[in-house]
Amino acid sequence: MRPTPTTRTSPRATAVCNAAAAAALLTAFAAGAQQAQEEPFWAKGRPKTDTAMKMAPVPAFPIPTEAAKLPVAKMKLPPGFKVEVWASGILDARGMRQGDKGTVFVSSLFVAGKIYAITDKGGSREVKTIAEKLMLPNGIEFHKGSLYVATPKAITRYDNVEASLDKLPDPVTVYDKLPGDIPHGWKFIKIGPDGKLYFPVGAPCNICEPDDRYSKIFRMNLDGSGVEVVAHGMRNTVGFDFHPKTGNLWFTDNQRDWLSEDLPEDELNHVSQPGKQHFGFPYCHSGDFADPELGWGKSCKDYTKPAVKLGAHSAPLGMRFYTGKMFPARYQGAIFIARHGPWNRTQKYAADVVVAFPDGKGGVSRVEPFLTGLVENNQYLGRPADVLVLKDGSLLVSDDHNGAIYRVSYGK
Amino acid sequence: MRHHAAATLLIAAAAAAVSAAATTDYAQRYAAVCAACHGEAGRSAQPATPHLGGQPSFYVITQLFLFREGRRNDHPASAAMSAVAKGMSDADLRGFSDFVATLPPPGPPATPRDDVRFERGRQLAAKHHCTGCHGADLAGGHQVPRVASQREDYLLIALQGFRSGQRLGYTNAMGEALAGLGPQDIADLAHHLAHARPGGR
Numbered sequence: 001m002r003p004t005p006t007t008r009t010s011p012r013a014t015a016v017c018n019a020a021a022a023a024a025l026l027t028a029f030a031a032g033a034q035q036a037q038e039e040p041f042w043a044k045g046r047p048k049t050d051t052a053m054k055m056a057p058v059p060a061f062p063i064p065t066e067a068a069k070l071p072v073a074k075m076k077l078p079p080g081f082k083v084e085v086w087a088s089g090i091l092d093a094r095g096m097r098q099g100d101k102g103t104v105f106v107s108s109l110f111v112a113g114k115i116y117a118i119t120d121k122g123g124s125r126e127v128k129t130i131a132e133k134l135m136l137p138n139g140i141e142f143h144k145g146s147l148y149v150a151t152p153k154a155i156t157r158y159d160n161v162e163a164s165l166d167k168l169p170d171p172v173t174v175y176d177k178l179p180g181d182i183p184h185g186w187k188f189i190k191i192g193p194d195g196k197l198y199f200p201v202g203a204p205c206n207i208c209e210p211d212d213r214y215s216k217i218f219r220m221n222l223d224g225s226g227v228e229v230v231a232h233g234m235r236n237t238v239g240f241d242f243h244p245k246t247g248n249l250w251f252t253d254n255q256r257d258w259l260s261e262d263l264p265e266d267e268l269n270h271v272s273q274p275g276k277q278h279f280g281f282p283y284c285h286s287g288d289f290a291d292p293e294l295g296w297g298k299s300c301k302d303y304t305k306p307a308v309k310l311g312a313h314s315a316p317l318g319m320r321f322y323t324g325k326m327f328p329a330r331y332q333g334a335i336f337i338a339r340h341g342p343w344n345r346t347q348k349y350a351a352d353v354v355v356a357f358p359d360g361k362g363g364v365s366r367v368e369p370f371l372t373g374l375v376e377n378n379q380y381l382g383r384p385a386d387v388l389v390l391k392d393g394s395l396l397v398s399d400d401h402n403g404a405i406y407r408v409s410y411g412k
Numbered sequence: 413m414r415h416h417a418a419a420t421l422l423i424a425a426a427a428a429a430v431s432a433a434a435t436t437d438y439a440q441r442y443a444a445v446c447a448a449c450h451g452e453a454g455r456s457a458q459p460a461t462p463h464l465g466g467q468p469s470f471y472v473i474t475q476l477f478l479f480r481e482g483r484r485n486d487h488p489a490s491a492a493m494s495a496v497a498k499g500m501s502d503a504d505l506r507g508f509s510d511f512v513a514t515l516p517p518p519g520p521p522a523t524p525r526d527d528v529r530f531e532r533g534r535q536l537a538a539k540h541h542c543t544g545c546h547g548a549d550l551a552g553g554h555q556v557p558r559v560a561s562q563r564e565d566y567l568l569i570a571l572q573g574f575r576s577g578q579r580l581g582y583t584n585a586m587g588e589a590l591a592g593l594g595p596q597d598i599a600d601l602a603h604h605l606a607h608a609r610p611g612g613r
Contacts, residue, residue, distance in 0.1 A: 043544065059555050059583050061470070062477035063502045110583060113483075135485070182584050 007331065012410055018128040042183070044206045045258040046344075058343050058380075060111050064403025071381040078407065080328070082236040083371065086396060086407035087118050087125040093398040095188065096388040097142040097320060101162045103129075103152070104388070105147055106398065106405070107140040109186055112153030115140065115149060117162060118167045118405070131158075132166055139187030139199065143222075145219045150199060152177055155224075170176055175183055175224040179204070179213050184236040188318070197222055200251075202236040205258045207282055209294060215281055217271075231271050233278035237387070239318040243358070244333055250307070252316035255285050257344045259292070266314050267306035268337065269294060270362055275305040307356075308364035313342035314350035318386030318398070322355075326393025328411050333358060336370065336395060338384035351380050353387060353408075371397060371408060436503075438511035445496065446508070454515030460488060462566040466517030471557045473509035474582040476500065483580065485501045486573030490509055517551070518561045525607045528531035533604020536597055542605075550608050555582060 067088040075083050087104075097105045100242040115131040120187060131137070131149070139150030144315055147161040149171070155169035155178070158164070169211035174197070180187065184202030186256040191197050193310040196219040203215045217240070226320060240251035249271040255264040264285035271277060283298040287305030290298050310316045319337040332355050341351030353371040355362045383401035394409040435441060449458045454465030464472070478484040479497035487493070500508065536541070542559070546552050550560035559567065573579030574586040575598055581587065594602070 039460075043541070062474055062582070063505060132481075350421075 003321055013280055015031065029195055041343075042206060042257065045256070047078070058384075060092055060400050061090070061309050061404070062111060064091050064093075067404075070399075070402055070404050070406075071374060072406065074373045074376070074381055075371055075406075078368075080271070081410050082396075083406050084407045086403060087405045089403060090118070090127055090398075090405060091403045092114055092400050093403055094138050094385045094400050094406070095140050096386050096396055096398050097140050097147075098241075098388060098390060099142050099147075099162045100145065102391070102397065103162050103165070103388075104405075105142060105161075107138050108147070109136055109138045109400070113137060115147075117161075119165070128165055129300035130161075130165055132207075139189040141189045141191055141197070144189045148174065148189060148191075148197065149319060150187035150189045152182060153180040155187075155189065155197070155199065157158045173200075173224075174222065175220065177228075181214075184394065185237070188240060190236045190240060190242070190394070191222070192242050192249065193217065194219075195222070196226075197221060198230065198240065198249065200237045200240075202234070203281060206258065207291065207294065208373055209282055215396055217249070219274075228275060228332070230274045231277060232280060232316070232392070233281045233283075234269075235281040239316065239337070241320050241335070244321050244323050249320075250319070251273070251334065252310070252319050253279065253281075253306075254315055256282070256358070257313065260312075261314045261345050261347070265287070265312050266316050267317055268308045268310055268316065268319070268335070268364065269304070270307040274363055275405040278302075279304050279306070307358075308367055310337065310339065311350060315340035315342060317384075318388075320387050322389055322395075324389045324393025324395075327395075329356065329359075331339075336363075336387045336389075338387050338397060340383050340385055340400075341375065341380055348375050351375050351383050353384055353395075373410060427543050431463045438507040441504075442508065442511050446512075454512065456516045456563060456566075460565050461563070462570075463518040463562055466516040466551065466558045466561075467512055467515075468554055468556070468558070469509040469513035469553055470554045472512045473505050474555055476505045476508060478582060480505070481501060490491060494558035517558065520561060520609055521564065521606050523564070523572075525604075526549060526603060529600045529603045530607055531604075533600040533602070534608075536593070536601050538606055539595070541603075542589070542601075544597075545585060551607065557580055559605045560608040562606060567602035567605050568599060571602055 017112050066265050067085050070088060071303055072083055072085055077083055081161055090106055091108050092108035092129050094109050095107035104118040104121060107116050113134045114129050117128045119126050127184045134218050135151045137149050141148040145160050147158045148157050154176040155174040157174050158168045158171050179201060181204035183204045189197060189199045198219045200217045200218060203210050206227045215227050215234055217287050218227050219230050219233055221226040232372040233254055236254040236328050240249055242249055251269050253267045253269055255266050280303040281296045282291055284300040284371050285305045288298060288300055316337050316339050319335055320333045322334050322336055334355050337354050337356060339350040339354060341348055352369060355370045356367045360364040376378060380401055382399040384397050385400045386398045388396040394407050397406045449461045450456050450464045454463055456463050476497050479493045480500060482494050484490050546559050547558045552558040575590045575593060
């Protein structure tokens with residue numbers, strides 16, 4: 001069959017335009033009365049300078065980087081550690097969890113909207129897409145054979161998942177009363193030592209005073225009952241974990257944009273009194289200064305300070321306490337944190353993994369670089385999004401920019 | 413409807429061509445696969461079919477990716493474009509996108525400009541911060557498409573799709589940006605962008 005191209009104007013399109021032109025005349029006067037349009041949520045508060053106006057969230061490339069071109073040779077680690085490509089071709093790889101039988105589940109966000117399962121085939125890894133066309137499915141957790149998946153709207157559960165990787169069972173709804181906003185609505189979820197499911201509802205904005213449903217970390221029973229607040233005044237956490245000894249929740253929190261290149265600093269927070277602490281948003285940032293608008297009449301002494309500050313706009317995401325047996329003893333109980341690197345800062349930095357060492361008194365004694373080298377010529381070569389301690393004690397690092405997972409090991 | 417049927421036939425032929433052709437000469441493959449609808453030099457004469465000339469490579473690859481994933485369902489030709497894209501490898505996505513980025517920006521539209529609607533669209537474009545991402549010259553860059561001098565009928569479909577949520581986009585920027593716009597606003601905005609020729613080009 002040989003189709004013939006047509007070059008005529010579509011009568012349908014013409015009709016639309018004529019109708020539109022006529023209607024335009026009728027409504028021309030109304031135009032001036034229209035309300036000023038709101039900017040996209042991430043652009044609110046952006047200065048009107050040329051430099052700032054050019055900055056917008058940087059989406060990942062829609063094709064994963066091939067294994068041979070991944071930037072492992074550029075990565076720097078402390079002496080004795082080495083890094084290798086563990087798996088590649090995982091578009092938009094974000095959150096990671098390991099199942100009882102060793103399967104590593106990987107979530108994704110805007111670009112892919114998929115959940116992957118990676119199985120180790122003795123030296124090589126097989127990557128399967130097990131769910132797709134999901135709405136920002138960043139939050140995943142594995143617990144007693146089930147995979148929990150959180151979108152901005154709902155938390156669902158796939159039972160007996162490791163035996164069903166070729167065809168998942170229909171998901172069971174755990175909780176579907178989330179607000180569902182897209183801004184900061186994507187989740188990080190984890191089941192705590194108390195057997196409850198912890199989930200955040202971030203601020204639906206860059207900076208605003210949201211209503212009671214937002215800016216909190218909640219926990220609930222695994223059947224969706226008994227929802228209660230764990231932490232107030234949280235803006236956008238995309239990573240938390242429980243202290244291996246005290247069981248207390250620690251969480252990273254991304255602070256507001258556009259205040260300054262160097263302010264505020266993102267946070268690592270420690271919840272020592274669940275439900276009773278307010279971590280400052282939107283009134284007090286980084287624990288040390290009041291917001292230039294919403295902070296008037298507020299004092300930072302009324303809010304819980306971060307355990308440590310993690311750098312301006314550095315975007316700390318996934319974090320894990322190290323409890324493995326492979327790394328040197330000094331890393332026992334230390335917190336590995338994936339920093340995604342800023343988008344709303346002229347000079348790019350971070351895009352690394354850092355280690356925070358708890359001081360044993362509820363705070364942090366110091367933060368050290370761990371995996372670095374992914375910023376070159378003010379561009380990202382990779383962007384860490386989550387970390388996972390494997391059963392053998394090695395550390396996986398996901399990179400959504402390249403669609404890859406790296407494995408960091410020590411010795412041997 | 414006749415045009416949609418014709419377009420579907422063309423695209424079916426393109427889908428066959430994309431899987432048949434294995435060459436890495438993407439100029440040749442563009443001529444075989446894309447040119448019948450999108451124009452030999454990326455200037456489309458086909459109703460509702462976008463000009464591709466002057467589009468940034470990153471934007472083109474995001475759209476081919478969304479078609480391949482079956483995630484662009486806003487356009488009469490979406491299913492057909494998905495059929496074309498499903499035959500493309502990752503290397504093809506890169507190859508086609510890089511080639512398309514070499515095509516010249518489209519010249520001014522053949523249809524006349526309505527000064528009242530153009531001006532109204534200009535005000536809406538300012539109010540909705542179009543230039544914040546698409547650039548002062550509306551030429552786009554990276555993942556953001558060129559909208560200046562795009563076909564008005566295509567712009568209308570695109571804007572309506574973003575406004576209704578039918579087109580989800582590669583990022584969610586457009587859904588946010590168009591909040592509060594009515595059908596007439598969308599039409600005037602499309603008219604303005606189609607006739608926008610910043611810098612007198």
